[in-house]
Amino acid sequence: MVFQGSSAAISHTGKVRSNNQDSGYAGSNLFVVADGMGGHAGGDVASSLAIARLEALDQPYSATSEAERALRDAISDAAGELSDTVRIRPELAGMGTTVSALVMVDQYAVIAHIGDSRIYLYRDGTLTQITTDHTFVQRLVDSGRITPEEARYHPRRSVLMRVLGDMDTEPEVDTFIMPTQPGDRWLLCSDGLSGVVDDAHTTKALAQGLPPGRTADILLKHALDGGAPDNVTIVLVDVGGQHPVFSGTATIVGSASNPIGIEVPAARSGRSGWLHPVRQAANEPSHFEPAPEFLEELIEEDRRRARRRRLGWIVGAALAILLLAFAVFLGYQWTQTRYFVGADEDTVVIYRGIQQDIGPISLSTPYQDTGIPLDDLTEFTRAAVEQTISASSLQEAQRIVASLADSTGASG
Incomplete structure (x- = not known):
């Protein structure tokens, strides 16, 4: 049966790169994000070819196993087509693309994934990353050598361990089947979004319950506000829900939306890199397969x-x-320049330090037992001494003691 729900697809060059090597597809049953790699032309061609090959899968399926097999075969065929293209144009050697694809079959989502684009599921207020990045840093995270937060800023975060490329006609693709339900929101995106916008902001945008198109716009704005150093492609799929169901016309974005996007481009003049070094740098591959x-x-x-x-x-x-x-x-040394007048068991004593203690550690020590009996002091004066009398120096403490001695003599 035809998928019942709504979807949207959007792609943006970003703020640094001068061309868009991403491609995205939102159809009646098929939804795909492909992030191309391999320089100015190679990435465009790779992601466009992948979408063109997978587009034929946008149809109802009688069983999830049939859809899963079709995804595997189509991705393998796309790898073969990339190899054929490189034989025609050897200068495109090394081009490749990530592929994250979703086929809806009744109450199930059939998923195929290779690379570091991602598929997320937002359900009941919780965002869950469904796919696993095929990257060097993800291996480090899986082995416990770095944390997921460290992976976001690791200098080798763009090193891909698996990709759909021209070197392997039988790529290792993750495929699996998951149940889905009305109210689910599926997010497919290139790392231009996931590498810039954290899960908290993504969750907040999805939680607003706006139509897929408006939600995708909000997510794109977050990526642009974050600098958007790479192309950004977003495909959002709502299962059921209050928004209008899919109209029947597929939405294709990014390189694949160009009518000549899947044609092998002519060679570029070598002068452009010399005349426009900044633009040339912007076209450097966003990923690297070692x-x-x-x-x-x-x-x-x-x-x-x-x-x-x-x-x-x-x-x-x-x-x-x-x-x-x-x-x-230094603090202790300062306390030893301070003095105060206090009492021990039965006499007036000059102490060096301050009246406070730090746990069991006393910050004062007896400096001089004056020999003045506490019993010789008036009740008011004795209370003052027992509560301690601060002095800014030893001389001031001695003057206080002399005053106390005089008061005992006067009282005697």
Whole structure:
């Protein structure tokens, strides 16, 4: 049966790159995000070819197993087409694309995924990442070597371990089937969104319950406000719900929306990089798929970074402890310049330090037992001494004691 719900697709170049290598598709049953890689032309071609190959899957399926098999076959065919394209145009070697695809079959979502674009499910106020990134840093997270927060800012976060490319005609694709229900919101996005907008802001946007198109606009604005260093593509799918059902016309965005997007482009003049270095830098690949022999080098690099990070923490902690100890020492030295007059069991005593204690540690010590009996003091004066009388210096403390001695003589 045809999927009952509503959807929207939107794609933006972002604030840094000069062309959009992303592609997105929202149809009647099929929803896809593809994030191209491989330079100015290669990424465009790769993501467009992937969408063109998958577009034929936008139809009702009688069983989820049929849809899952169709997704696997279509993605494998797309890999073969990328290889054929590179044989025609060798300068496009190394191009590739991520693919995150969703096919709705009755009350189930059939998912296929390769790369670091993502599929999220928003249900009952909770946002859950459904797919797992096929990246170097995700391996580090899975092994417990870094945290998910550290992964967001890791310098190798764009290193892909799996991608739909021209080098592998039998790509390893994750496929699985999940039940879905009315009220679910499925979000497919390139890392231009997920790498900039955190889960809290994404959840807040989805929780407003606005139509998919308006929600996608809000998410895009968050990415642009965050700098949008990469292309941003968003496909949002609502299952059931209060908004109008899908109209029947597919929405294609990004590179695949260009009628000539899947054509192999002519070679670009080498002068453009010299004339426009900033634009050329903006067209550098947003992802990198390492050669197998480079993986060990990456792992060793991360080990060195981890060792430096641990050493930094140790040095920082040691410096903090030293600074704290020095501050405590200076504070204690200052207390030893202060004096006050107090009492022991039966006489008036001059103390050095301050009246406060830090737990079991006293910040004062007896400096001089004056020998003046507490019993010789008036009731008021004795109470004042027992509560302590502060003095700014030893001389002032001695003057206070002399005054107390005079008062006992007068009373005698």
